[in-house]
């Protein structure tokens with residue numbers, strides 16, 4: 120059993136975002152969304168974290184640092200690209216700071232579109248990433264069974 | 273028998289208290305919060321996950337400091353609240369152990385060789401000079417009143433009435449040692465990324481977290497032990513929970529002191545401790 124699923128620690132990296140996405144990520148901690156109930160904690164240091172949330176376009180200045188932050192995380196790490204900036208450059212696509220999207224700099228496991236995405240969407244991405252951690256084959260039949268039961272009801 | 277059970281179970285009780293603390297914290301902020309056994313899962317995960325490849329891993333002290341920190345903190349439970357191991361002058365040894373566990377934490381910060389860790393360690397070193405002195409002075413008042421240096425002979429009804437000022441000082445020092453706001457300047461997650469533990473990962477971080485949890489348990493046990501005694505076990509357990517509540521309440525409701533303010537505050541505590549000791553002796 121993989122205990123990362125039970126206590127995923129999160130680190131946020133702002134790779135040149137407009138701060139809109141960062142505020143939505145912070146909203147995950149407030150009483151309404153409260154991701155701490157899944158055991159998540161927002162950690163300041165990437166060495167403690169299991170999941171990296173990247174916001175922003177990954178500008179020229181940020182590329183080297185983003186790679187460094189990714190390398191500093193311990194093995195079994197997952198990356199979520201939050202916001203349309205991180206996926207494609209978003210509204211800054213034409214700007215001179217934009218060079219390439221985040222998934223060309225570091226491997227990305229999950230994308231959350233939106234400008235900014237809603238906190239519910241980020242939580243959904245988190246849970247899907249955690250499901251991936253457990254190895255794909257074991258859990259899938261269980262899930263389909265559960266779903267079919269519900270469908271019958 | 274009870275003593276040994278408590279001693280062996282101390283890490284588990286500490287983690288459980290940590291879970292209760294996080295749950296309380298969440299409820300005070302009107303959140304649901306993690307389950308009570310969350311700290312156990314965190315520690316298991318950290319051990320299971322393994323280290324990140326930091327250059328610090330090559331440093332001997334970086335590897336060994338969290339483990340000694342954990343063991344030192346555990347050994348303190350040999351004396352408090354039940355004197356399992358008792359000899360003359362063990363009160364002094366206990367004072368020494370509390371200072372040592374603080375010092376090892378600083379060593380872990382310096383060994384991590386990262387600017388953030390070193391920064392946290394330096395902040396802690398500067399302030400340690402003041403608050404450990406006040407802590408020692410404060411404990412001396414209890415030694416003077418009870419007239420014993422052996423913890424086994426400590427009066428079981430507590431000494432709150434003879435030294436009411438010491439209660440305030442002990443509470444302040446407890447929150448300073450445990451790095452609870454408003455005194456968590458040395459850790460300051462939002463300024464220097466928790467200082468000491470920034471570079472740690474895997475089992476090292478797990479030991480640091482465990483040691484922290486046990487230090488929290490130690491102070492929650494030690495303060496009621498000094499003030500109210502262990503005469504009535506149920507009352508004692510209730511008081512331990514009360515202190516968990518008070519510390520959590522302080523953590524949730526207060527902001528942090530700036531670095532330059534914090535030394536002044538510690539000097540006020542030191543002066544209080546001196547007044548307290550002088551008052552008791554005279």
Ligand code: SF4
Nearest residue numbers: 136137139202204234
């Ligand atoms: S996706 Fe939108 S809100 Fe998020 S960083 Fe980009 S511009 Fe800002």
